[in-house]
Amino acid sequence: xxxxxxxxxxxxxxxxxxxxxxxxxxxxxxxxxxxxxxxxxxxxxxxxxxxxxxxxxxxxxxxxxxxxxxxxxxxxxxxxxxxxxxxxxxxxxxxxxxxxxxxxxxxxxxxxxxxxxxxxxxxxxxxxxxxxxxxxxxxxxxxxxxxxxxxxxxxxxxxxxxxxxxxxxxxxxxxxxxxxxxxxxxxxxxxxxxxxxxxxxxxxxxxxxxxxxxxxxxxxxxxxxxxxxxxxxxxxxxxxxxxxxxxxxxxxxxxxxxxxxxxxxxxxxxxxxxxxxxxxxxxxxxxxxxxxxxxxxxxxxxxxxxxxxxxxxxxxxxxx
Amino acid sequence: xxxxxxxxxxxxxxxxxxxxxxxxxxxxxxxxxxxxxxxxxxxxxxxxxxxxxxxxxxxxxxxxxxxxxxxxxxxxxxxxxxxxxxxxxxxxxxxxxxxxxxxxxxxxxxxxxxxxxxxxxxxxxxxxxxxxxxxxxxxxxxxxxxxxxxxxxxxxxxxxxxxxxxxxxxxxxxxxxxxxxxxxxxxxxxxxxxxxxxxxxxxxxxxxxxxxxxxxxxxxxxxxxxxxxxxxxxxxxxxxxxxxxxxxxxxxxxxxxxxxxxxxxxxxxxxxxxxxxxxxxxxxxxxxxxxxxxxxxxxxxxxxxxxxxxxxxxxxxxxxxxxxxxxxxxxxxxxxxxxxxxxxxxxxxxxxxxxxxxxxxxxxxxxxxxxxxxxxxxxxxxxxxxxxxxxxxxxxxxxxxxxxxxxxxxxxxxxxxxxxxxxxxxxxxxxxxxxxxxxxxxxxxxxxxxxxxxxxxxxxxxxxxxxxxxxxxxxxxxxxxxxxxxxxxxxxxxxx
Numbered sequence: 011x012x013x014x015x016x017x018x019x020x021x022x023x024x025x026x027x028x029x030x031x032x033x034x035x036x037x038x039x040x041x042x043x044x045x046x047x048x049x050x051x052x053x054x055x056x057x058x059x060x061x062x063x064x065x066x067x068x069x070x071x072x073x074x075x076x077x078x079x080x081x082x083x084x085x086x087x088x089x090x091x092x093x094x095x096x097x098x099x100x101x102x103x104x105x106x107x108x109x110x111x112x113x114x115x116x117x118x119x120x121x122x123x124x125x126x127x128x129x130x131x132x133x134x135x136x137x138x139x140x141x142x143x144x145x146x147x148x149x150x151x152x153x154x155x156x157x158x159x160x161x162x163x164x165x166x167x168x169x170x171x172x173x174x175x176x177x178x179x180x181x182x183x184x185x186x187x188x189x190x191x192x193x194x195x196x197x198x199x200x201x202x203x204x205x206x207x208x209x210x211x212x213x214x215x216x217x218x219x220x221x222x223x224x225x226x227x228x229x230x231x232x233x234x235x236x237x238x239x240x241x242x243x244x245x246x247x248x249x250x251x252x253x254x255x256x257x258x259x260x261x262x263x264x265x266x267x268x269x270x271x272x273x274x275x276x277x278x279x280x281x282x283x284x285x286x287x288x289x290x291x292x293x294x295x296x297x298x299x300x301x302x303x304x305x306x307x308x309x310x311x312x313x314x315x316x317x318x319x320x321x322x323x324x325x326x327x328x329x330x
Numbered sequence: 331x332x333x334x335x336x337x338x339x340x341x342x343x344x345x346x347x348x349x350x351x352x353x354x355x356x357x358x359x360x361x362x363x364x365x366x367x368x369x370x371x372x373x374x375x376x377x378x379x380x381x382x383x384x385x386x387x388x389x390x391x392x393x394x395x396x397x398x399x400x401x402x403x404x405x406x407x408x409x410x411x412x413x414x415x416x417x418x419x420x421x422x423x424x425x426x427x428x429x430x431x432x433x434x435x436x437x438x439x440x441x442x443x444x445x446x447x448x449x450x451x452x453x454x455x456x457x458x459x460x461x462x463x464x465x466x467x468x469x470x471x472x473x474x475x476x477x478x479x480x481x482x483x484x485x486x487x488x489x490x491x492x493x494x495x496x497x498x499x500x501x502x503x504x505x506x507x508x509x510x511x512x513x514x515x516x517x518x519x520x521x522x523x524x525x526x527x528x529x530x531x532x533x534x535x536x537x538x539x540x541x542x543x544x545x546x547x548x549x550x551x552x553x554x555x556x557x558x559x560x561x562x563x564x565x566x567x568x569x570x571x572x573x574x575x576x577x578x579x580x581x582x583x584x585x586x587x588x589x590x591x592x593x594x595x596x597x598x599x600x601x602x603x604x605x606x607x608x609x610x611x612x613x614x615x616x617x618x619x620x621x622x623x624x625x626x627x628x629x630x631x632x633x634x635x636x637x638x639x640x641x642x643x644x645x646x647x648x649x650x651x652x653x654x655x656x657x658x659x660x661x662x663x664x665x666x667x668x669x670x671x672x673x674x675x676x677x678x679x680x681x682x683x684x685x686x687x688x689x690x691x692x693x694x695x696x697x698x699x700x701x702x703x704x705x706x707x708x709x710x711x712x713x714x715x716x717x718x719x720x721x722x723x724x725x726x727x728x729x730x731x732x733x734x735x736x737x738x739x740x741x742x743x744x745x746x747x748x749x750x751x752x753x754x755x756x757x758x759x760x761x762x763x764x765x766x767x768x769x770x771x772x773x774x775x776x777x778x779x780x781x782x783x784x785x786x787x788x789x790x791x792x793x794x795x796x797x798x799x800x801x802x803x804x805x806x807x808x809x810x811x812x813x814x815x816x817x818x819x820x821x822x823x824x825x826x
Contacts, residue, residue: 143721153724211729255727302734302789
């Protein structure tokens with residue numbers, strides 16, 4: 011594009027110059043590519059339209075809203091609202107159906123599991139770990155060992171009232187701190203520790219001392235059987251864990267067992283009744299149940315005096 | 331730089347009194363940077379290559395417009411469109427084939443075949459793709475034909491453009507652009523039919539019920555078709571397309587392409603009837619080859635990247651050669667080697683078996699064979715096993731260890747399949763799931779959804795795991811057909 015130019019034309023390229031010169035070097039006034047220039051003008055035009063339609067300019071009191079009234083904040087709020095509306099029927103069904111009906115309906119069961127997983131991540135994972143893996147003092151929810159019961163109804167109840175929480179019907183069990191409160195001498199605690207290890211399958215690992223264990227047996231019969239039962243099988247109605255397996259809340263080494271007898275530790279789980287709505291608690295129960303440890307509903311209620319009742323000896327998660 | 335040649339075409343009665351500028355406006359020498367496009371007015375030519383181009387256009391456009399309307403009966407629930415790219419359902423349907431997104435390598439293989447196919451055709455016959463089959467060529471040819479139909483042939487169009495605005499000019503221009511936009515809209519409209527059920531989508535488009543994306547894509551393709559075929563034309567080949575550049579690396583001196591036979595044609599010059607043909611070339615410099623060229627070049631300048639090898643100049647030159655009673659083929663498909671040989675006075679050679687063509691053909695055959703093998707042995711049943719990362723394993727009350735897995739059964743057949751899932755490689759391993767029935771021998775009965783992925787959580791328990799990491803294998807069996815699928819996995823164990 012050659013335009014007559016008062017600043018002169020470069021001899022070599024034939025392009026007009028800007029007229030600026032430095033040490034004999036003159037700047038070429040090379041034109042912009044057409045498509046680029048037109049695109050640039052188009053962008054300016056689009057920007058003008060954008061100012062009118064969309065929020066664009068800051069003002070002392072906020073910003074110009076634009077005639078389309080676009081707002082990301084309002085969009086998110088509307089999205090959440092529509093999502094809640096879309097999920098409401100499923101939650102209503104979850105609330106109305108029995109657990110048998112929920113498990114029998116794959117779609118509803120999956121909805122409950124997915125909702126439960128999210129809620130678990132927000133509320134439970136901090137203590138119980140991802141996938142309910144547990145940690146010392148926080149029970150593993152994926153194994154087949156339950157302190158308070160692993161049926162859907164029991165899980166739901168535990169979720170509602172919590173453990174040692176402020177709920178008036180909370181799950182409550184207190185193990186005495188035999189060492190700290192001076193209820194037992196250090197030697198007796200050592201003897202009971204040896205005895206407890208003989209009850210457990212950890213005996214192969216820890217190799218308890220026979221004579222000390224024999225002394226401990228007598229103390230165990232006085233102090234521990236009321237809750238843990240004569241054979242150490244525990245009692246779920248009292249929240250007393252079984253001592254016969256090798257699954258421990260606070261660790262299965264000799265030192266940890268001894269420490270637990272000394273301190274009688276017991277954690278607190280908050281009640282969720284006041285924080286989550288009933289449908290969400292049921293969803294959570296289904297999720298926890300599905301982690302692998304869920305137990306089938308027992309036809310006859312377990313007698314509260316059946317202290318020797320052993321936990322179901324199946325490795326497979328139950329099919330309700 | 332810009333040489334203009336004005337001459338009177340003495341041989342054509344129609345043009346006898348008209349002085350026309352036949353100029354190769356798009357040749358390298360005629361193009362300046364930042365210059366506005368100089369319009370090209372290709373003249374209609376007739377001959378075997380023009381006929382071939384008509385045929386190619388009809389066949390290719392028919393394939394493009396009609397393919398989405400071909401119906402293909404599939405099972406219940408699957409679309410009955412023969413060719414369908416179903417983004418929502420994440421499937422690609424092609425007649426008897428149904429590909430999943432993870433089988434994108436078939437498309438990759440197809441693209442490799444297409445690329446090597448173009449290489450081979452270029453090495454043998456020059457740019458036949460550019461000249462006959464490229465969408466840019468086909469649609470441009472169609473648009474030029476529409477232009478010619480409304481505004482007349484070359485001279486009439488040039489006159490019309492030079493004429494001041496009149497009612498007739500406005501009518502012609504408006505109807506041309508209206509027709510162009512209609513064709514463009516149909517092109518964009520046909521495109522979207524490949525991505526949805528054509529009859530349904532057609533109804534939705536006209537009743538305003540189609541999604542915004544549909545209208546957007548019709549709009550985009552309408553615009554690009556109109557712009558590329560209507561207004562940009564040869565500029566796409568000259569400036570935008572990488573192929574003319576790549577082409578140079580794919581051919582050699584022996585590839586056939588549209589060439590002007592310099593040895594026979596030169597020295598060129600006007601020729602009066604009755605004059606002697608001695609001591610001169612056969613080219614009478616009538617510039618008909620330039621007049622018919624849709625790319626606006628002069629083939630006599632030799633090999634140029636602007637040339638799409640459409641061979642219309644061959645038709646034009648042959649017609650003139652016939653009139654002046656000289657042999658045809660002054661412009662013809664020939665190799666540069668032969669052009670050079672003719673200048674040296676040597677006999678032409680045609681060698682189609684060259685290392686280059688053999689290599690391209692072998693790659694084509696090998697890739698094709700691999701594709702065919704992969705397609706024939708394509709599995710329709712597979713499974714994934716993802717072990718739970720947290721907890722990595724669970725110690726059970728009886729002392730055993732249990733691992734959790736997410737199993738994904740991929741069933742690519744359009745029928746529900748009843749399968750049995752077992753685990754191998756670990757002694758005493760028990761497999762279980764929350765809501766799946768078991769077989770007598772301890773396997774799980776899995777119902778795989780038709781043409782879908784079925785996910786399930788399963789557990790494997792064992793007290794025989796001696797290592798921290800134990801290799802196991804999940805085996806999926808279809809009892810009715812005996813088909814199996816396997817997936818290796820790891821069973822984790824450890825001490826409390």
